[in-house]
Amino acid sequence: MTLKKTLIAGVSAASLLxxxxxxxxxxxxxxxxxxxxxxxxxxxxxxxxxxxAAQMAIEEFGGTVAGAPIEIVTADHQNKADIAAxxxxxxxxxxxxxxxxxxxxxxxxxxxxxxxxxxxxxxxxSGSASxxxxxxxxxxxxxxxxxxxxxxxxxxxxxxxxxGGDSWYFLTADYAFGEALERxxxxxxxxxxxxxxxxxxxxxxxxxxxxxxxQAQASGAKVIGLANAGADTVNAIKAANEFGVVAAxxxxxxxxxxxxxxxxxxxxxxxxxxxxxxxxxxxxxxTRAWSQKFYEKTGKMPTGIxxxxxxxxxxxxxxxxxxxxxxxxxxxxxxxxxxVEDMFAKGGTLRTxxxxxxxxxxxxxxxxxxxxxxxxxxxxxxxxxxxxAYGPLSESTCPTK
Numbered sequence: 001m002t003l004k005k006t007l008i009a010g011v012s013a014a015s016l017l018x019x020x021x022x023x024x025x026x027x028x029x030x031x032x033x034x035x036x037x038x039x040x041x042x043x044x045x046x047x048x049x050x051x052x053a054a055q056m057a058i059e060e061f062g063g064t065v066a067g068a069p070i071e072i073v074t075a076d077h078q079n080k081a082d083i084a085a086x087x088x089x090x091x092x093x094x095x096x097x098x099x100x101x102x103x104x105x106x107x108x109x110x111x112x113x114x115x116x117x118x119x120x121x122x123x124x125x126s127g128s129a130s131x132x133x134x135x136x137x138x139x140x141x142x143x144x145x146x147x148x149x150x151x152x153x154x155x156x157x158x159x160x161x162x163x164g165g166d167s168w169y170f171l172t173a174d175y176a177f178g179e180a181l182e183r184x185x186x187x188x189x190x191x192x193x194x195x196x197x198x199x200x201x202x203x204x205x206x207x208x209x210x211x212x213x214x215q216a217q218a219s220g221a222k223v224i225g226l227a228n229a230g231a232d233t234v235n236a237i238k239a240a241n242e243f244g245v246v247a248a249x250x251x252x253x254x255x256x257x258x259x260x261x262x263x264x265x266x267x268x269x270x271x272x273x274x275x276x277x278x279x280x281x282x283x284x285x286x287t288r289a290w291s292q293k294f295y296e297k298t299g300k301m302p303t304g305i306x307x308x309x310x311x312x313x314x315x316x317x318x319x320x321x322x323x324x325x326x327x328x329x330x331x332x333x334x335x336x337x338x339x340v341e342d343m344f345a346k347g348g349t350l351r352t353x354x355x356x357x358x359x360x361x362x363x364x365x366x367x368x369x370x371x372x373x374x375x376x377x378x379x380x381x382x383x384x385x386x387x388x389a390y391g392p393l394s395e396s397t398c399p400t401k
Contacts (some may be wrong), residue, residue, distance in 0.1 A: 024325040025068035026098065029278055032058075032096035032313060035084055035112065036127065037104050038076035043090040044260040045303045046104040052297050053310035054101055057317060058147045058288075065317050066324045073097065079204075081111035088115040098326050099124060099316060106130040106177040108301070110256055118312050119327050124312040127305045129229070129256060130180035138398035141328060142354045143335070146308030149177070151389035152255050153288040155276030155362045157188040159382075160223055164252050165193075169221035170199035171212050173228035176385040178204070179256055181227040197221045205232055209239035217243065222251060229256040233265045241269050258303045262377050270365045277363045278304035278380055279344055286343040301375040311344035311376035312356075322347050333347045357386040376399040 034054050036046045052072045058070045073095065085102075091097035092115060100116060103109040104127025111209050116123040117139040124143050125133060132138075168189050172178040178201070186196045200215045213236070216224040221275040223235065224245065233254050240252050256262075257275040280292035281301045290310075294302045302310075305401045319334035320326050340348030340356060348358035362382040393401060 008145060015223060024327075025066055025291055025320075025325055026355050027096045028068055028070050029071055029096065030065055030180065030317070030320060030326050031071045031073065031095070031097045032099050032101050032316075033088070033091040033095065034074045034101040035077045035087060035108065036074070036102045037079050040079050041232060042079070042104045045230060045258040046102060046305045046309075048297055049302065049306045050102045050104075050126065050301065050309040053302060053306040054295065054313045056092065056297075057099070057310050057314040059389050060314065061317050061321070061337050066250050066290040066326075067074040068326075070317065072310065077091040077103075077105070079105045079372065081107040084108040085111040085115055088112045089119075091273065092121055097121070098328075101313055102126050102305070103128055104305060106133070108179070109133060109173055110137055110176065113137065113142050116141050120355075122316065124309075124316060126308040126312055126319055128177065131176050131184055131319075132180060134177070134351075134401075135355045135397040138396075140353050140400050142351055143312065143350060143356060144354050145312040145356045146304055147276075147360065148355070148390065149181040149297045151275045151278075151360045151384070153182065153184040153399065154189040154389050155328075155360055155382075155384050156253060156255055157225075158192055159274055160251065160253055161189055161363055162294070165223040166194035167221045168194060168196050168225050168253075169207070169216045169219040169225045170196070170225045171216060172199050172201050173204045173206075173232055174201040177229070178227045182225070185225055185227065185255060199227075202228070202232070202385075203229070205230075207235055209236045210243075213238070213243050213245065214238045217250065218246060219250070223253050224250055225253045226255055228328070229258075230261070231264075233257055234261050237265050237269065237273075258377065259301060259377055262305065267368050267377060268367065271367045273365045273367075274381070275363055276384070277306040277361050277378070278358075280361065280363060280380060281375065282378075283361075283380065290343045307344045309347075311342050314342055315340050332387065342388040351393050351396075351401070353389055353393060353401040355393075355396070357390050359386050360384040360389040 099122040101124045104256035109128035131150045172182045336350045365376040
């Protein structure tokens with residue numbers, strides 16, 4: 001049975017058990033539309049795993065909230081903004097969807113933001129990273145949950161400069177996310193006393209990084225910063241290894257790396273690679289227990305995007321339960337009033353620009369000899385307080401803050 005059919009079957013059972021829903025719930029159902037990359041570059045780090053994580057949040061409520069059944073519908077946006085916008089509009093116009101969730105890929109999130117703004121729907125962004133989502137591109141109903149490019153820059157960028165990596169050259173995915181990540185990391189590098197020698201933009205997605213690696217080698221930069229993610233990061237690191245980049249003295253900085261990427265690269269190649277993460281499955285008893293449940297459903301440990309999707313959906317449902325309604329403005333106010341408390345975030349806060357502020361972590365890939373199991377891949381080097389990672393609200397350029 002496919003994931004979508006499984007979700008629908010579970011929803012139907014919940015609907016029968018629930019009976020008459022609360023009159024305060026529009027259409028008698030709380031309906032969440034989750035869009036992700038189900039088959040492409042980001043499918044391993046988001047994809048169906050994100051849908052499973054959202055369903056885990058729904059299961060914690062027993063399938064109902066405020067006397068109404070909870071439904072989830074899913075779609076593969078294929079990393080295309082037009083597909084995402086059309087699906088979001090269809091869901092809002094005729095599908096009775098109350099909130100959008102996940103939305104990996106910045107171009108997708110921006111497209112769905114336009115629909116969410118027009119339709120006054122909540123958009124729970126987990127996978128997209130670009131800091132403009134809570135700055136110039138913010139909307140009143142957009143919530144940016146898991147991380148952003150500024151937090152990634154503060155963590156990985158500053159750490160590498162402090163270790164002597166003070167000259168950088170970027171390989172940048174040629175779309176909004178890559179540009180935002182390069183811009184935010186460049187600002188951190190330069191503020192820390194380093195220099196940026198240049199950059200090369202590559203197609204999204206890309207498979208052959210040979211020419212880009214050669215350009216980066218020729219720059220003479222101490223650090224080659226990968227302003228990309230998913231399969232692009234994997235392919236770039238593999239190419240760098242084939243060209244002997246690290247052996248020749250340059251450092252590779254993966255600016256957005258996930259555990260599935262480490263496994264694809266190979267721990268022997270990735271060992272020592274530093275990254276900034278929003279979540280790691282082996283941090284404490286609570287993360288281990290939740291991650292084990294996720295593993296039993298998927299055969300994999302969760303990524304930060306997947307854990308963040310769970311957290312955002314759970315907090316949304318908590319606000320509906322607390323207010324007894326799915327009215328957008330009422331739910332948003334309650335979400336901002338309540339701290340975010342779950343296995344993903346402790347004492348997280350939702351700002352008026354849409355940023356969910358929580359601690360981030362600087363991590364390092366373990367040596368193979370240090371690992372005690374298949375998924376024992378990272379060690380946490382430093383906790384980055386939320387305010388340091390995301391900056392104060394006063395720095396936000398969101399016009400609605």
